[in-house]
Amino acid sequence: MDELTTPFHGNGQPDFLSLINAEENMLESAKKISSARPDEQQCSHPLPQLLPPSSDTPKEVQHLKPETFSEPTLPIDGLSASVQDYIRAVSESYGCPQDFVVAICFITAGVAAGKKVLLVTNPYTNYPCDFISMVGKPSRNKTGPLKEVTRPLREQDKANFAKFAEEKAAYDQSKREDRSYSGEQPVFHQRVVGDSSPESRNALLAQGDMMIVVADELKAFIDSFGRYTKGGNGAGSEVSQLLSTWSNVSFTINRKSEETKLVDDPAMSIIGGIQPALLGKTFGTDILMDSGFTQRFLFVFPDKVKFVKRRDRKSMTQEIRDSWSDIIGRLFNMESLALRLSHEAERLYADYADANDMKADAEEDSYIGGVIQKMNIHVLRLAIMAHLLSNHWSEPVITGEAMSYAIRIAEYFTRVHVERIYPLLKDSAGVQRMMTNGDLLRAINRQFKIKSQNSLAEVLGVSQQYINKTLKEQ
Numbered sequence: 001m002d003e004l005t006t007p008f009h010g011n012g013q014p015d016f017l018s019l020i021n022a023e024e025n026m027l028e029s030a031k032k033i034s035s036a037r038p039d040e041q042q043c044s045h046p047l048p049q050l051l052p053p054s055s056d057t058p059k060e061v062q063h064l065k066p067e068t069f070s071e072p073t074l075p076i077d078g079l080s081a082s083v084q085d086y087i088r089a090v091s092e093s094y095g096c097p098q099d100f101v102v103a104i105c106f107i108t109a110g111v112a113a114g115k116k117v118l119l120v121t122n123p124y125t126n127y128p129c130d131f132i133s134m135v136g137k138p139s140r141n142k143t144g145p146l147k148e149v150t151r152p153l154r155e156q157d158k159a160n161f162a163k164f165a166e167e168k169a170a171y172d173q174s175k176r177e178d179r180s181y182s183g184e185q186p187v188f189h190q191r192v193v194g195d196s197s198p199e200s201r202n203a204l205l206a207q208g209d210m211m212i213v214v215a216d217e218l219k220a221f222i223d224s225f226g227r228y229t230k231g232g233n234g235a236g237s238e239v240s241q242l243l244s245t246w247s248n249v250s251f252t253i254n255r256k257s258e259e260t261k262l263v264d265d266p267a268m269s270i271i272g273g274i275q276p277a278l279l280g281k282t283f284g285t286d287i288l289m290d291s292g293f294t295q296r297f298l299f300v301f302p303d304k305v306k307f308v309k310r311r312d313r314k315s316m317t318q319e320i321r322d323s324w325s326d327i328i329g330r331l332f333n334m335e336s337l338a339l340r341l342s343h344e345a346e347r348l349y350a351d352y353a354d355a356n357d358m359k360a361d362a363e364e365d366s367y368i369g370g371v372i373q374k375m376n377i378h379v380l381r382l383a384i385m386a387h388l389l390s391n392h393w394s395e396p397v398i399t400g401e402a403m404s405y406a407i408r409i410a411e412y413f414t415r416v417h418v419e420r421i422y423p424l425l426k427d428s429a430g431v432q433r434m435m436t437n438g439d440l441l442r443a444i445n446r447q448f449k450i451k452s453q454n455s456l457a458e459v460l461g462v463s464q465q466y467i468n469k470t471l472k473e474q
Helices: 016-035 081-094 098-116 143-149 151-177 198-206 218-223 234-246 276-283 286-291 318-333 343-362 366-388 400-430 437-448 453-460 464-472
Strands: 117-121 124-126 131-135 211-217 251-253 261-263 268-274 297-300 337-341
Touching (some): 081 098, 081 318, 098 117, 098 143, 098 211, 098 268, 098 297, 098 318, 117 366, 143 211, 143 268, 198 234, 211 218, 218 268, 234 286, 234 437, 268 276, 286 437, 337 343, 343 366, 343 400, 366 400, 437 464
Parallel strands (some): 131 268, 131 297
Antiparallel strands (some): 117 124, 251 261
């Protein structure tokens, strides 16, 4: 019998019709063989093998392979109907990705409620605040929705300032009439800041309020680290304070010209936009990557989004704006609320956090491990913010359903960071990166071997202690 041939296409798979014909010919051959005497029978040809043989050895599965999943999006089904309507309206009006609007709504709601709302889970206390970066090209329109959604926060600042100005005028009048007047000096409670020095932010945090840094361009904000500080390690000091703020850890401010200040239990959010091409130059520097600053950010990166032409976009109505203002207004005016997890929510969180701990421990890449580990904190903060935007915003219990929703959101941020952001950060090694003062000192020491730290400190205008500390970090 002629040798059976199985034609293949260019993709390496057998032609379907040819396989059927081949099987039919084999059946005919089998009939002829079966009619012969047993000792004359020949072995029939094996059927073409369509599938690879099974193996008892499991294949190694890489961490979060992109092709394993569908396009990630931020879900909104755990929010109230009015919030969902507002999110869709903003996205359709500005022609921007819906994910941007979702993230801004979360942060805005958290800042409005402030430190009046907290979630205590042994042994940590979390507030509804976080650091978020919206990644997209200029055509994605990040600034428009950012201003739109945070508008109620700015309006509240205007009202607070008007109240402050009135009280300050009365205070000044009392001081003029009576020099011994000892009344309490009015304070302007500001929530929203843009380009600002660390001193001004710390002064606001010292008042005990939660605040938010709204940066149209996060690169400009991050590039300013150390700009307002004299001496050698201004950027490092500012990053250290921001890390403490993210963790709600108290810190002190020591200045020769001022009294020592304590910033107790700080709570602050940061949100802004950045272009993908600038990610590596901004977030990929040694000082931010090695300190864990970049790992603490939640990145929104809607890569595949249909462009909406301007003539096809819907108009924002005053009714929609008023609806959002009412939602944020009630959060500004709400009573203090100590949240707790239901038994089901506790179980879901424990399973999620334990799984993250094991993944992080098994992860060979320490950066990815750090990202996964920090999601145990992010998910609790996301649960608070989602709760504030749900129909149960005034209730003291986060349900299992709400925790499940928060976990889905956290999984989005994990995937985006690992699959999309981290590769861009790693690729930045080929791009000229911003060299910090510490990087420069360590490079000089490797090349020339500094013999006198005192002499170098005198030339650079820094302390010998700073030189010594910096060189020990290499």
